[in-house]
Amino acid sequence: MIPPTSVVRVDPMLPQEAGAVADLIRTIIAPLPYYNEQARHGEIAKHTATDLQRAIAGDPLSVAVARQDGRMVGFSVTRFDDFLIWIAWLGVLPDARRSGIARAILADIDRTASLRGCHKIWADSRTDNPAMAQLFPAAGYQRVATFERHWYGQDFFFWQKFVSGPERTACGSPGQAS
Numbered sequence: 001m002i003p004p005t006s007v008v009r010v011d012p013m014l015p016q017e018a019g020a021v022a023d024l025i026r027t028i029i030a031p032l033p034y035y036n037e038q039a040r041h042g043e044i045a046k047h048t049a050t051d052l053q054r055a056i057a058g059d060p061l062s063v064a065v066a067r068q069d070g071r072m073v074g075f076s077v078t079r080f081d082d083f084l085i086w087i088a089w090l091g092v093l094p095d096a097r098r099s100g101i102a103r104a105i106l107a108d109i110d111r112t113a114s115l116r117g118c119h120k121i122w123a124d125s126r127t128d129n130p131a132m133a134q135l136f137p138a139a140g141y142q143r144v145a146t147f148e149r150h151w152y153g154q155d156f157f158f159w160q161k162f163v164s165g166p167e168r169t170a171c172g173s174p175g176q177a178s
């Protein structure tokens with residue numbers, strides 16, 4: 001049971017934390033019932049320490065770490081995608097769940113999406129992941145599509161949320177060639 005006074009922080013991952021974050025990601029993804037074996041294997045394989053270090057070298061806000069009373073308990077991996085932010089992954093350790101950590105991670109993604117000049121966040125979740133089907137709308141996301149037999153042959157919901165980003169014309173952002 002998490003004490004109600006616990007302090008949750010979400011910060012960008014530092015390069016020296018990449019090994020610990022890769023371990024955290026593997027611990028969270030490996031037992032997930034919503035993904036088939038091919039998906040679990042593929043998703044763990046693309047989040048090694050080297051991959052995470054490469055990601056933050058390109059975008060220092062792309063990997064975030066949640067800590068509860070100083071202990072690393074959750075993460076997000078996001079990608080800048082033509083002025084959208086794509087949530088590639090987020091997760092929380094099983095023994096730290098239902099204490100608001102994912103909510104804090106999503107609030108951090110709202111903040112860093114705006115910092116990165118983005119006006120929208122988009123994401124997917126497995127159709128049989130009840131936690132995300134509640135969490136995303138509770139955090140202001142709208143369900144916009146269902147893709148059947150999609151990645152790894154599995155079904156996914158797609159979600160979007162508008163955040164306060166810069167105004168932009170249909171031809172691209174000010175000063176950006178399109």
Ligand SMILES: CC(C)(COP(=O)(O)OP(=O)(O)OC[C@H]1O[C@@H](n2cnc3c(N)ncnc32)[C@H](O)[C@@H]1OP(=O)(O)O)[C@@H](O)C(=O)NCCC(=O)NCCS
Pocket residue numbers: 028032089090091092093096097098099100101102103104124125126129130131132134135138
């Ligand atoms: C989904 C996940 C990230 C939620 O993390 P969490 O820290 O437990 O979530 P929070 O405590 O911030 O919950 C916020 C809200 O989300 C919803 N929620 C969270 N877990 C839920 C669950 N198991 N069932 C139903 N609703 C849930 C609730 O509305 C909750 O609010 P409440 O606790 O006041 O009822 C976590 O269960 C997890 O890591 N799951 C495995 C990885 C995963 O599925 N990642 C998403 C891939 S798209």
